[in-house]
Amino acid sequence: xxxxxxxxxxxxxxxxxGMREAMMSAPLGDDVLGDDPSVHHLQEKIAxxxxxxxxxxxxxxxxxxxxxxxxxxxxxxxxxxxxxxHTYLWEGxxxxxxxxxxxxxxxxQADGSLSLDDIEAAIKPDDAHFARTRLLTLENxxxxxxMPSSYIEQATQFAHSRGLSTHLDGARLFNAAVAQASLxxxxxxxxxxxxxxxxxxxxxxxxxxxxxxxxxxxxxxKEFIYRAHRVRKMAGGGLRQGxxxxxxxxxxxxxxxxxLADDHLLMRELxxxxxxxxxxxxxxxxxxxxxxxxxxxxxxxxxGLLDYLRARGILTTGLYRLRFVTHLDxxxxxxxxxxxxIRDYFMS
Ligand SMILES: *Cc1c(COP(=O)(O)O)cnc(C)c1O
Numbered sequence: 001x002x003x004x005x006x007x008x009x010x011x012x013x014x015x016x017x018g019m020r021e022a023m024m025s026a027p028l029g030d031d032v033l034g035d036d037p038s039v040h041h042l043q044e045k046i047a048x049x050x051x052x053x054x055x056x057x058x059x060x061x062x063x064x065x066x067x068x069x070x071x072x073x074x075x076x077x078x079x080x081x082x083x084x085x086h087t088y089l090w091e092g093x094x095x096x097x098x099x100x101x102x103x104x105x106x107x108x109q110a111d112g113s114l115s116l117d118d119i120e121a122a123i124k125p126d127d128a129h130f131a132r133t134r135l136l137t138l139e140n141x142x143x144x145x146x147m148p149s150s151y152i153e154q155a156t157q158f159a160h161s162r163g164l165s166t167h168l169d170g171a172r173l174f175n176a177a178v179a180q181a182s183l184x185x186x187x188x189x190x191x192x193x194x195x196x197x198x199x200x201x202x203x204x205x206x207x208x209x210x211x212x213x214x215x216x217x218x219x220x221x222k223e224f225i226y227r228a229h230r231v232r233k234m235a236g237g238g239l240r241q242g243x244x245x246x247x248x249x250x251x252x253x254x255x256x257x258x259x260l261a262d263d264h265l266l267m268r269e270l271x272x273x274x275x276x277x278x279x280x281x282x283x284x285x286x287x288x289x290x291x292x293x294x295x296x297x298x299x300x301x302x303x304g305l306l307d308y309l310r311a312r313g314i315l316t317t318g319l320y321r322l323r324f325v326t327h328l329d330x331x332x333x334x335x336x337x338x339x340x341x342i343r344d345y346f347m348s
Contacts, residue, residue: 070095
């Protein structure tokens with residue numbers, strides 16, 4: 001049986017032996033009663049790391065973003081968001097469904113950013129015809145792209161100057177931080193804190209590249225987290241012996257941040273290993289996600305690719321636009337195997 005190389009997502013990782021050990025030895029309580037020490041430890045750790053007063057452990061990133069938006073906005077408010085942002089496109093319309101908060105989606109610029117002019121034009125005057133514009137949400141990384149720090153500073157300063165709050169969907173904040181750190185020759189923790197410091201609230205996932213089985217955190221001021229805690233209760237997100245999972249997240253923050261650079265390196269290797277195939281178009285990857293557009297003869301042959309790759313032990317998703325993601329459970333040999341299989345398919 002061939003070894004399976006699962007490049008569908010960085011959510012597929014299994015907890016490492018060290019992480020399992022940390023989970024099994026975590027001191028536990030009942031977090032809904034407020035006395036799980038491992039949850040408290042994680043919340044304090046991530047809040048301090050990202051420069052916030054407080055944090056709240058969440059079952060998922062979707063719930064974390066939902067609680068964040070609903071802690072910023074009331075019924076009849078709106079948030080400005082990118083068309084492709086997770087908080088608009090990929091969360092079932094939760095803010096509208098559960099919170100009566102309407103999204104105001106904007107088209108992205110080529111680099112994934114939202115233009116300040118578009119943001120400005122979308123901010124509604126105080127008039128009974130309109131929803132009250134309350135919040136700007138950004139995402140970093142977006143589709144594996146690092147948002148330039150100068151842009152994040154400008155956009156959040158602009159939003160604040162217009163009276164809006166700001167929320168970052170930083171599901172892959174630490175991937176962004178590691179990419180930024182390698183550009184600046186700095187420490188990823190410094191970069192994560194710098195990015196986070198532009199926002200009133202940040203949501204970060206532990207279950208993506210950081211490699212935990214479950215969990216996210218929402219960070220913000222004490223008062224904001226107090227409100228988010230009430231929403232989390234309503235959403236059914238109170239976890240009793242949550243410390244079992246929080247311990248995995250604390251372990252990941254100690255051991256799995258710097259190694260994200262390995263995922264980024266392997267992704268560059270995958271990209272360069274297939275970039276010369278006719279009809280295969282890639283943008284050089286900045287983090288651990290690669291999108292591959294197929295045209296011409298490659299596009300004509302696209303239909304059989306996923307099954308072929310599966311038979312060669314490689315899992316991925318997409319059709320004419322394929323997505324590959326590297327993570328903790330993918331190594332150099334796996335990437336080599338993937339490159340070979342993709343080349344064999346298109347070039348035989
Ligand atoms: C994965 C992800 C989330 C949240 O995902 P869950 O599966 O709910 O944990 C939010 N935003 C982005 C950008 C993501 O990639």
